Amino acid sequence: MSGSQFSLLDGDVCGDERHLTIEDYSSAVPRWCPGCGDHSALGAMQRLLESEQLKREKTVFCSGIGCSSRFPHYLKTYGFHGLHGRALPVATGIKMTRPDLNVFAIMGDGDCCSIGLGHWLHAVRYNVDMVAMLLDNNIYGLTKNQTSPTTPQGHKSNTQQQGSYLPALNPLSATLGITNCSFVAQTSDWTPAHLFQTLKAAFHHKGFSFVRVLQRCPHFTAGIYQDAVRHPDNVELLTHSAGICEPEAEGLYKNHISHDPSDLHEARRLAEGGNGKFRLGLFFRDESRPRYNETRALPKYTAEEKIEILNAELDRYAV
Amino acid sequence: MEPEVLHCSEHTVEVVSDSGEGAQKCGQIFGSVSAKMGNGVWTVEIIPAEIQPPARNAAGASGNRIRIGTQTVTNWGDRANVVVAFNEQVLLARHRLEALAEDAVIFLEDMWEKHEDEKVRAEWQAGLEELSRARYRIIRVPMEEICLTVVDDARKGKNMFALGLLCAVYTRDMAKVKAQIVHQFRSKSDEVRERNIQLVELGVRWAEEHLPFRIQVPPTESDRPMVVMNGNEAVGMGAMAAGMDYMAMYPITPATSVSHYLAEAFHKAGGVVHQAEDEIAAVGCAIGASFAGKVAFTVTSGPGLALKTEFIGLATMTETPLVVVDVQRGGPSTGLPTKVEQADLLAALFGQPGDAPKVIIAPATIEECFHSMITARRIAEAFRCVVMVLTDANLATGVQPFPRPKLDPRWQARQPDQGPVPKDTRPYEWDARSGLSRRFIPGQPEGMFVATGLSHDEASRVSYVAATNALGLKMRSRKMAVLSETLKPPEVRGDRSGDLLVVGWGSTKGAIEEAVDRARAKGLKVSSTHLTFLAPMQPGLKEIFSRFKKVMTVEINHSDELNDPFVTKENRRLSQLCWLLRAHTLVDVDCWSRCFGEPLRPDHIFGGIERMFTKGGQR
Ligand SMILES: Cc1ncc(C[n+]2csc(CCOP(=O)(O)OP(=O)(O)O)c2C)c(N)n1
Ligand code: SF4
Ligand SMILES: [Mg+2]
Numbered sequence A: 001m002s003g004s005q006f007s008l009l010d011g012d013v014c015g016d017e018r019h020l021t022i023e024d025y026s027s028a029v030p031r032w033c034p035g036c037g038d039h040s041a042l043g044a045m046q047r048l049l050e051s052e053q054l055k056r057e058k059t060v061f062c063s064g065i066g067c068s069s070r071f072p073h074y075l076k077t078y079g080f081h082g083l084h085g086r087a088l089p090v091a092t093g094i095k096m097t098r099p100d101l102n103v104f105a106i107m108g109d110g111d112c113c114s115i116g117l118g119h120w121l122h123a124v125r126y127n128v129d130m131v132a133m134l135l136d137n138n139i140y141g142l143t144k145n146q147t148s149p150t151t152p153q154g155h156k157s158n159t160q161q162q163g164s165y166l167p168a169l170n171p172l173s174a175t176l177g178i179t180n181c182s183f184v185a186q187t188s189d190w191t192p193a194h195l196f197q198t199l200k201a202a203f204h205h206k207g208f209s210f211v212r213v214l215q216r217c218p219h220f221t222a223g224i225y226q227d228a229v230r231h232p233d234n235v236e237l238l239t240h241s242a243g244i245c246e247p248e249a250e251g252l253y254k255n256h257i258s259h260d261p262s263d264l265h266e267a268r269r270l271a272e273g274g275n276g277k278f279r280l281g282l283f284f285r286d287e288s289r290p291r292y293n294e295t296r297a298l299p300k301y302t303a304e305e306k307i308e309i310l311n312a313e314l315d316r317y318a319v
Numbered sequence B: 001m002e003p004e005v006l007h008c009s010e011h012t013v014e015v016v017s018d019s020g021e022g023a024q025k026c027g028q029i030f031g032s033v034s035a036k037m038g039n040g041v042w043t044v045e046i047i048p049a050e051i052q053p054p055a056r057n058a059a060g061a062s063g064n065r066i067r068i069g070t071q072t073v074t075n076w077g078d079r080a081n082v083v084v085a086f087n088e089q090v091l092l093a094r095h096r097l098e099a100l101a102e103d104a105v106i107f108l109e110d111m112w113e114k115h116e117d118e119k120v121r122a123e124w125q126a127g128l129e130e131l132s133r134a135r136y137r138i139i140r141v142p143m144e145e146i147c148l149t150v151v152d153d154a155r156k157g158k159n160m161f162a163l164g165l166l167c168a169v170y171t172r173d174m175a176k177v178k179a180q181i182v183h184q185f186r187s188k189s190d191e192v193r194e195r196n197i198q199l200v201e202l203g204v205r206w207a208e209e210h211l212p213f214r215i216q217v218p219p220t221e222s223d224r225p226m227v228v229m230n231g232n233e234a235v236g237m238g239a240m241a242a243g244m245d246y247m248a249m250y251p252i253t254p255a256t257s258v259s260h261y262l263a264e265a266f267h268k269a270g271g272v273v274h275q276a277e278d279e280i281a282a283v284g285c286a287i288g289a290s291f292a293g294k295v296a297f298t299v300t301s302g303p304g305l306a307l308k309t310e311f312i313g314l315a316t317m318t319e320t321p322l323v324v325v326d327v328q329r330g331g332p333s334t335g336l337p338t339k340v341e342q343a344d345l346l347a348a349l350f351g352q353p354g355d356a357p358k359v360i361i362a363p364a365t366i367e368e369c370f371h372s373m374i375t376a377r378r379i380a381e382a383f384r385c386v387v388m389v390l391t392d393a394n395l396a397t398g399v400q401p402f403p404r405p406k407l408d409p410r411w412q413a414r415q416p417d418q419g420p421v422p423k424d425t426r427p428y429e430w431d432a433r434s435g436l437s438r439r440f441i442p443g444q445p446e447g448m449f450v451a452t453g454l455s456h457d458e459a460s461r462v463s464y465v466a467a468t469n470a471l472g473l474k475m476r477s478r479k480m481a482v483l484s485e486t487l488k489p490p491e492v493r494g495d496r497s498g499d500l501l502v503v504g505w506g507s508t509k510g511a512i513e514e515a516v517d518r519a520r521a522k523g524l525k526v527s528s529t530h531l532t533f534l535a536p537m538q539p540g541l542k543e544i545f546s547r548f549k550k551v552m553t554v555e556i557n558h559s560d561e562l563n564d565p566f567v568t569k570e571n572r573r574l575s576q577l578c579w580l581l582r583a584h585t586l587v588d589v590d591c592w593s594r595c596f597g598e599p600l601r602p603d604h605i606f607g608g609i610e611r612m613f614t615k616g617g618q619r
Helices: A037-052 A068-074 A087-097 A109-115 A117-126 A171-176 A192-204 A226-230 A247-252 A264-272 A303-316 B023-037 B088-096 B118-132 B143-147 B158-169 B174-184 B190-210 B231-241 B256-269 B279-291 B302-318 B345-350 B366-382 B393-397 B466-486 B506-521 B541-546 B576-585 B602-614
Strands: A059-063 A078-081 A102-108 A130-136 A183-188 A208-214 A235-239 A256-258 A278-285 B004-007 B010-017 B040-046 B062-069 B080-085 B100-109 B137-141 B213-216 B226-230 B246-249 B272-275 B297-300 B322-328 B359-361 B386-392 B399-403 B450-452 B498-505 B526-531 B533-535 B548-555 B590-593
Touching: A037 A068, A037 A130, A037 A192, A037 A208, A059 A068, A059 A087, A068 A078, A068 A102, A068 B450, A078 A087, A087 A102, A087 A117, A087 A130, A087 B246, A087 B272, A087 B279, A102 A109, A109 A117, A109 A130, A109 A171, A117 A171, A117 A208, A117 B279, A130 A192, A171 A183, A171 A208, A171 A264, A171 A278, A183 A192, A192 A208, A192 A247, A192 A278, A235 A247, A264 A278, A303 B231, A303 B256, B010 B023, B010 B040, B010 B088, B010 B158, B023 B040, B023 B062, B023 B158, B023 B174, B023 B226, B023 B399, B040 B393, B080 B088, B080 B158, B088 B100, B088 B118, B100 B158, B143 B158, B143 B190, B158 B174, B158 B190, B158 B213, B174 B190, B226 B231, B226 B393, B231 B256, B231 B322, B231 B366, B231 B386, B231 B393, B246 B256, B246 B279, B256 B272, B256 B393, B272 B279, B279 B297, B279 B302, B279 B322, B297 B302, B297 B366, B302 B322, B302 B345, B302 B386, B302 B450, B302 B466, B322 B366, B322 B393, B345 B359, B345 B386, B345 B533, B345 B576, B359 B366, B366 B386, B366 B399, B386 B393, B386 B506, B393 B506, B498 B506, B498 B576, B498 B602, B506 B526, B506 B548, B506 B602, B541 B548, B541 B576, B548 B576, B548 B602, B576 B590, B590 B602
Parallel strands: A059 A078, A059 A102, A078 B450, A102 A130, A130 A208, A183 A208, A235 A256, A235 A278, B004 B213, B010 B080, B080 B100, B100 B137, B246 B272, B246 B297, B297 B322, B322 B386, B359 B386, B498 B526, B498 B548, B548 B590
Antiparallel strands: A183 A278, B010 B062, B040 B062, B040 B399, B226 B399, B359 B533
């Protein structure tokens, strides 16, 4: 998503003139559990806001309901902490009417992939210019340990005590399967530098940028990403000059897959996984896809002009 | 020989056909032309629920009722005086619904008598037999045969022939008829328009050659400019006049045509109809747009309203302005998609789990559909609340002329404030008396806050402190009290006191008033009043009610009949407004309701009023 490309309003008032620091973008102290991956995602996001010097008053974070959806409360920007599963419609309404705003949508896996699945897949197709971040801890955190669509098969939860019955839904494949998809990346909370670079690429992408963050929940799914955290061998990094280049991760992870993010076919194959490894990096990017917020941009008329047009409209119905 | 001329102050016409034969187009044009000539007009669509019901089927009757008058016409009347029917089955449907006057004049296509299919011939015979028991004057018309001289498929031409026939009977201004055809078929080719005009002329000629009578409903000369449209168009136009330019919706009958209209009009006037993936997304997008500075709106009907429930609660909680138009149809569930009902009142008011005070306005006429959108936008913005506009299928498709609104730039929403928020103001800095607070809009420096559906304090910080939650509840509710203070008591039509007061809301106003006027003419001490605001209620109701021995509501929703098995005074389920008024005033309000998937008829309401006098109503 690009920054404020054009301003809807005449006489746009400048907010912050000085250089803003991370503290300037921070609000309340996060209330997530110690070790929760959401802390890292928040840190990376604050770094992004700081490095891009985004105007706080021109930035909106939308979220649903869940541990992860507390996100906007910890940022000193505008925010809309709405309904479980419904961050995206609100974000869509905001961006469609206010193209000058930077819009982010933060969702959990229950939020995005279960109750909000319809909105998610349609948002991919609308390709409205925003960053959508899925904080995927493979579980319902806030409501205390219920199976989510991304819970690995066999993982025990309070609702599926014998272990999850179904194979987990793959959010990357789902996103890449939708027509008009334009940006799909995966990163993790334990690779903060890579997470930051991914958010940065997502922010600069014009269109709907879908970022799945593998997020640890020490409280309920402690072991889930352990293999990848402890043994870098279990991670495969997608690298490419057009992808996400981040030296720290490239040094840590020796398994590199050179993947051209313009190759949708290959992106889908890689997203499928198959060898049990976690793949981080940019799967797909295509800036040429039409963006609904631009196709449907609102023209500007003054009240007087509108009345003139309306009067002509009334003429058509005149007796 | 000069035809005999019947002079009438009002007349009711119906055109009925199988679905797809265009009776509705015929009726619409007849209605529009009559309005343009200066007649009072009210039209109602007769709509089958299915797109392609079987041919020659009573359930599939499709068409229009047009009531025209010398004065303003406020409802669809009692029974039709003149009918054009394309087959005997659709005519039987109207006959069985007692929709036709005893002495109705019926123009009936008679090709069925000699139809090749024996079954059709038998149906025709039986049908005419059944109809012969009434005293209708049936005039057979060989529509098919005549139309085939111009078109290959008479199913595509009879409606224009019928239009010509009616226009001749009612001596309509032919120049206006032709102009209206050109307008209605503006997206079609010249050839289509010309052929339609040719068919109309055939209808006129047939009438001239065969009919010994004409009907005169003289128009009233008026120099007041008028416009004529249906309720959904009026809602769309009202929204534009209010400066609302973002509408998110999901298609649902009978609300959808608002979006059809606006998709066309916004293209010129600047605006977006966003067809979302479902009703939940639609209202969510509207809330997003409102949060970002608009007053956005969504338009729906029963099942869609059900889906929007959670988001409407969120808009209330976050005090995000929102206008929701609910074009009521028959329910519950999918119910009767194309038919009128007034059964969403309580769902609109109490649909949200938790206490969610909101404003409910019910326009009673097409004109009010227009103006209520302007009022709704203003209230939603000034009070940071949800305003629901309850119209219904009757208003949605009904066509009525009304004085052309004088558009006012002050009706238009202003561009959102982007100036800095004054230091130390908070996003929910509720005025302790009024509960009102200043709205912060993204883009405003120093206004950064996070709207949340969780209980929050004045700074929008999440708070689980009981007192904070209690304060929020109180402040959101207080706004409704403040608004009610600005409202006027409803007017009473008729004497200010008497034996019976009839209370209505929404599209039934015209029919109720006509019925009450008749009752008064018969010497009954009846008056009526009509509520525009259902929440908050207009002031003074209890006092007005106290001047009448009895009060009853008249509504198009279900109420139990006292004589029915198991139904007692105690367990009787009442009409929706009745329930509300009893709670509101503690007056023992009674109700009369009729839920037949059609607008109320003055004669039926009159019957309800009479019963209230003779049997003391339900009590
Ligand atoms: C309509 C609705 N249904 C259910 C809930 C209860 N609920 C709140 S959060 C949540 C799931 C949270 O899981 P997830 O989205 O993965 O977020 P996390 O807490 O793991 O970050 C549920 C079921 C709700 N708030 N609203
Ligand atoms: S429960 Fe899990 S997801 Fe929620 S805050 Fe704690 S660690 Fe994070
Ligand atoms: Mg989760």
